[in-house]
Amino acid sequence: MQTTSAHSHAHGSDEHHENHAHHDEGGFLKKYVFSTDHKVIGVQYGITALVFLLLGFILMMLMRFQIAYPGQPIPIIGGLMAHFFGPLADKGIMSPTLYNMFGAMHGTIMVFLAIVPLAFGAFGNLVVPLQIGAPDMAFPRINMVSYQCFAAGGIVMLVSFFIPGGTAQSGWTSYSPLATSVEGHGQTFWLTGMVLLITSSLLGAVNFIATIIQLRAPGMTWMRLPFFVWAQFVTGFLLLLAFPPLEAAGLMQLADNVLGTSFFLPTGLAVGGRLADISGGGSPLLWQHLFWFLGHPEVYVLILPAIGIVSEVVANNTRKPLWGYKSMVYATLAIGFISFIVWAHHMYLTGMGTKISTFFQTTTMIISIPSVIILTCIFISLWGGAIRFNTPMLFALAFLPMFGLGGLTGLPLGFNYSDIHLHDTYYVIAHFHYVVAPGTIFGLFAGIYYWYPKVAGRMMNETLGKVHFWLSLIFMNLVFFPMFIQGMSGMLRRMSDGGAMYSTAKAAAGSIGGLSDRMIELNAFVSHAAWGLALAQIPFIINFFWSISHGKKVTSDNPWDATTLEWQTPTPPPHGNFLKTPEVVRGPYDYSLPGASKDFVPQNQNS
Amino acid sequence: MSDHHSHEDIEAVKRKYIIIFLALIVGTVFTVGAYFLEIHSVALTVALALFIASIKAFLVAGYFMHLMDEKKMIYGILASTVFFFIGLMGLTIWAMHDMPPTTQFH
Amino acid sequence: MDIPYTVQPRRDTGLYNAKLGIWLFLASEVMLFGALFSSYIMLRVGADIGEWPQRLLNVPIGTVNTLVLITSSVTVVLGWAALKQNNFARYRLYQTITILCAFGFVGIKSYEYYDKFTHYQVITNDGKVFDGHLIKRDKELVVLSGFEIDASKGKAHGVMEASGHGPNHKPHKEIEIKTSDIKKIGNYGPAHNTYTAIYFTLTGLHGLHVIGGALVIGYILWPGAGMWKTDPERYTNRVEVSGLFWHFVDLVWIFLFPVLYLL
Numbered sequence: 001m002q003t004t005s006a007h008s009h010a011h012g013s014d015e016h017h018e019n020h021a022h023h024d025e026g027g028f029l030k031k032y033v034f035s036t037d038h039k040v041i042g043v044q045y046g047i048t049a050l051v052f053l054l055l056g057f058i059l060m061m062l063m064r065f066q067i068a069y070p071g072q073p074i075p076i077i078g079g080l081m082a083h084f085f086g087p088l089a090d091k092g093i094m095s096p097t098l099y100n101m102f103g104a105m106h107g108t109i110m111v112f113l114a115i116v117p118l119a120f121g122a123f124g125n126l127v128v129p130l131q132i133g134a135p136d137m138a139f140p141r142i143n144m145v146s147y148q149c150f151a152a153g154g155i156v157m158l159v160s161f162f163i164p165g166g167t168a169q170s171g172w173t174s175y176s177p178l179a180t181s182v183e184g185h186g187q188t189f190w191l192t193g194m195v196l197l198i199t200s201s202l203l204g205a206v207n208f209i210a211t212i213i214q215l216r217a218p219g220m221t222w223m224r225l226p227f228f229v230w231a232q233f234v235t236g237f238l239l240l241l242a243f244p245p246l247e248a249a250g251l252m253q254l255a256d257n258v259l260g261t262s263f264f265l266p267t268g269l270a271v272g273g274r275l276a277d278i279s280g281g282g283s284p285l286l287w288q289h290l291f292w293f294l295g296h297p298e299v300y301v302l303i304l305p306a307i308g309i310v311s312e313v314v315a316n317n318t319r320k321p322l323w324g325y326k327s328m329v330y331a332t333l334a335i336g337f338i339s340f341i342v343w344a345h346h347m348y349l350t351g352m353g354t355k356i357s358t359f360f361q362t363t364t365m366i367i368s369i370p371s372v373i374i375l376t377c378i379f380i381s382l383w384g385g386a387i388r389f390n391t392p393m394l395f396a397l398a399f400l401p402m403f404g405l406g407g408l409t410g411l412p413l414g415f416n417y418s419d420i421h422l423h424d425t426y427y428v429i430a431h432f433h434y435v436v437a438p439g440t441i442f443g444l445f446a447g448i449y450y451w452y453p454k455v456a457g458r459m460m461n462e463t464l465g466k467v468h469f470w471l472s473l474i475f476m477n478l479v480f481f482p483m484f485i486q487g488m489s490g491m492l493r494r495m496s497d498g499g500a501m502y503s504t505a506k507a508a509a510g511s512i513g514g515l516s517d518r519m520i521e522l523n524a525f526v527s528h529a530a531w532g533l534a535l536a537q538i539p540f541i542i543n544f545f546w547s548i549s550h551g552k553k554v555t556s557d558n559p560w561d562a563t564t565l566e567w568q569t570p571t572p573p574p575h576g577n578f579l580k581t582p583e584v585v586r587g588p589y590d591y592s593l594p595g596a597s598k599d600f601v602p603q604n605q606n607s
Numbered sequence: 608m609s610d611h612h613s614h615e616d617i618e619a620v621k622r623k624y625i626i627i628f629l630a631l632i633v634g635t636v637f638t639v640g641a642y643f644l645e646i647h648s649v650a651l652t653v654a655l656a657l658f659i660a661s662i663k664a665f666l667v668a669g670y671f672m673h674l675m676d677e678k679k680m681i682y683g684i685l686a687s688t689v690f691f692f693i694g695l696m697g698l699t700i701w702a703m704h705d706m707p708p709t710t711q712f713h
Numbered sequence: 714m715d716i717p718y719t720v721q722p723r724r725d726t727g728l729y730n731a732k733l734g735i736w737l738f739l740a741s742e743v744m745l746f747g748a749l750f751s752s753y754i755m756l757r758v759g760a761d762i763g764e765w766p767q768r769l770l771n772v773p774i775g776t777v778n779t780l781v782l783i784t785s786s787v788t789v790v791l792g793w794a795a796l797k798q799n800n801f802a803r804y805r806l807y808q809t810i811t812i813l814c815a816f817g818f819v820g821i822k823s824y825e826y827y828d829k830f831t832h833y834q835v836i837t838n839d840g841k842v843f844d845g846h847l848i849k850r851d852k853e854l855v856v857l858s859g860f861e862i863d864a865s866k867g868k869a870h871g872v873m874e875a876s877g878h879g880p881n882h883k884p885h886k887e888i889e890i891k892t893s894d895i896k897k898i899g900n901y902g903p904a905h906n907t908y909t910a911i912y913f914t915l916t917g918l919h920g921l922h923v924i925g926g927a928l929v930i931g932y933i934l935w936p937g938a939g940m941w942k943t944d945p946e947r948y949t950n951r952v953e954v955s956g957l958f959w960h961f962v963d964l965v966w967i968f969l970f971p972v973l974y975l976l
Binding site: 247 | 714723726728730731737742744751752759761902903905907910911913
Binding site: 614617620621624625627628631632635638639641642652653656657659660663664667668671672678680681684685688689691692695696699700703 | 737740743744750758759772776779783784786787789790791798963964968970971972975976
């Protein structure tokens with residue numbers, strides 16, 4: 001521990017942990033599987049989510065082969081695919097149906113099983129109780145159940161790949177009536193999995209909010225909370241209040257699929273050229289409203305925790321307080337509120353009237369203001385700082401322009417005029433992937449490199465980390481930037497042949513529209529970049545496992561010289577976290593305080 | 608109402624509960640009575656039924672759930688929930704009514 | 714370090730953890746049922762004129778169930794008040810009534826469900842529409858206790874008549890229909906129309922909440938009662954928190970009853 005530590009009786013981290021382990025350790029199952037300790041649950045969330053992140057990426061890499069080389073067998077694992085998916089991957093060639101399945105599951109896995117659990121479940125669980133000086137979450141057993149629901153939902157989703165008829169194939173948005181008209185039980189599995197995942201998120205959200213409100217250490221007033229905690233607090237509210245309408249919608253679509261109701265099925269619906277045997281009278285638009293009521297706040301669920309992580313890393317590595325901390329907090333709260341009334345900008349093409357479109361267009365423009373406030377504050381925080389360019393900081397710095405690019409390219413989608421042209425094209429894909437992939441995922445990588453030593457007691461390797469960073473940054477842009485161009489030239493998403501069918505070269509004379517060969521050739525370029533991006537992750541995977549046992553041992557509990565409370569615990573923190581309840585006496589970012597003996601003063605120390 | 612109460616307080620509270628119980632029964636009788644009156648104005652029927660239901664809901668939430676003297680934090684959470692709920696219901700209904708002429712929303 | 718404020722309220726918020734937790738949970742429940750109520754409005758307003766059946770449900774039975782649920786709500790608060798007065802026996806009496814009310818509610822609801830699942834509508838090949846309760850159904854014959862709906866007056870009129878709400882309330886009689894004559898047969902289950910769909914979804918979800926609430930209250934009442942001896946304050950808190958959930962379930966029903974039965 002720090003020599004300046006308030007816990008003058010504290011000793012070296014390792015022996016300390018043993019001394020303090022007076023609680024019942026239990027067996028392996030109790031310690032690692034059915035644990036109620038927030039740190040273990042955080043690690044469980046983290047590892048599960050990283051596995052799903054890789055799986056979602058693999059699905060997309062396979063799809064990218066089909067886009068680049070439509071109708072050709074997938075090399076190397078084509079035979080394996082034919083074995084698993086039978087006629088859907090005959091001779092190792094991905095059928096359009098399998099492409100649709102992978103597409104639907106790529107979105108579902110990435111959003112609900114990878115990013116949210118990683119950003120909220122893993123980092124929230126690991127860091128929030130430590131940062132607010134709490135011994136654990138407010139409801140440890142509910143926390144455990146939350147993870148178990150998440151794992152069960154993940155298993156249901158995985159199993160659905162192997163049921164007869166295959167998994168869901170109606171896109172991650174599962175629009176009705178398509179989602180009810182498709183043969184097979186994939187959609188039923190998807191909905192069941194979603195209900196479990198939503199339950200997990202709700203339990204998690206209740207726990208997080210209650211923890212942050214109730215378990216703040218003495219002196220930890222609202223404006224002394226690290227910004228990351230604020231981000232998680234607002235995220236918790238988004239999950240708590242936006243997810244239930246999707247749960248209701250999921251239950252209704254489940255009834256449509258299983259009980260034969262017509263919640264989302266209109267009168268006169270014909271499936272496969274025949275009138276469907278249903279009562280009709282339902283509203284497909286109702287599903288879209290309920291889905292996007294979650295869908296848009298979900299975007300902020302994905303981005304806010306990453307912004308929180310980036311803020312922590314930036315403050316720590318510029319050795320300066322965050323510029324405009326309070327405006328960032330208020331901007332985050334504003335985002336939380338406004339994000340609930342922007343959802344129908346995903347639905348301009350459904351034939352909404354002009355007044356309601358204008359309303360949603362206006363709120364959409366308004367919500368960009370607090371987002372820009374936050375980003376600007378972080379940018380200004382860099383000004384005049386003696387920046388330490390370590391791996392977490394590199395990822396955090398790259399987050400800023402990448403997220404900025406993703407956000408700015410969202411504006412034309414928020415205007416209903418320009419959206420009519422861009423809707424459902426690769427432009428949309430490029431836009432939200434810039435927000436989520438080089439945006440959120442870079443933020444999460446920064447978090448992994450930053451908090452790894454707190455969990456493992458060892459640092460991750462810097463050289464491998466920098467290789468990982470630079471390659472990822474380059475390939476991310478090579479993957480997603482060309483998609484803007486493709487999208488603006490009118491290339492639609494969800495086409496299993498990458499638009500080959502619409503090639504102008506093949507089109508009949510006199511037909512209007514079509515894609516030039518140059519646009520279609522970009523497909524192969526993007527696909528190769530995606531596979532390059534996969535190679536770029538190898539240093540990370542090696543680094544992650546190698547560092548557990550071979551990383552450089554931390555010499556203090558506070559290897560980054562940070563101010564926030566998670567670094568004032570032993571490494572790794574014992575059950576119950578703190579040796580005694582910390583007394584918070586100052587704000588979260590007292591770096592380079594004039595007159596202090598060091599360039600950082602932890603929150604629980606008088607300078 | 609997790610604060611400590613004296614014995615007399617509790618007796619008063621119990622009396623209050625019984626009165627509210629009776630009020631809820633009376634409310635139910637009124638609602639059903641209005642139903643059997645077969646009022647011909649649809650708007651009036653809906654308004655009356657929802658008005659009585661709201662009063663009953665107020666009694667249950669206010670007294671049985673102690674919302675009349677709850678902490679600020681709870682009020683804050685519920686106020687934001689009401690905001691989002693109104694957003695969900697209001698904007699959805701608005702969206703389905705603001706349709707270009709000659710289109711139907713389903 | 715133990716988790717603080719599990720029993721005593723935190724000073725600045727005035728709340729103990731579980732109370733804040735249950736209110737957060739209830740906030741999400743408001744959004745869950747709120748979304749379903751919104752769906753109800755959208756489906757109802759969007760239904761073609763006359764398509765939405767009114768007065769399909771039995772109001773006296775619904776009224777009884779409403780009173781049962783209100784009774785259970787008052788016994789919950791009285792039970793909690795009894796605990797505050799250290800009268801465990803009285804508390805146990807009240808909460809036993811609560812549990813009995815829950816059983817009563819679910820029982821009556823099950824009867825209503827059964828009634829709807831045995832209520833059939835049959836359309837014959839020559840265009841006649843029959844409506845009534847199923848008495849017998851085998852390979853050759855379907856027997857209903859009901860009446861024929863005058864299909865010539867249009868679908869809207871048919872929905873009114875089937876709801877028992879037509880201008881001339883028809884007497885029930887036994888109707889025999891040959892299976893070979895039947896074009897379409899279906900009960901008044903969820904698939905019948907969007908009204909029954911939302912009715913079964915809303916009441917089904919509400920019913921699950923009743924069962925869940927009764928299980929929790931029952932657990933605290935019997936297997937979990939040991940805590941009253943070891944930690945009475947925490948036990949009373951548990952009763953209060955489970956009560957909050959129970960009142961919410963009551964609250965949902967207060968809106969469900971007029972919306973589904975009366976309007």
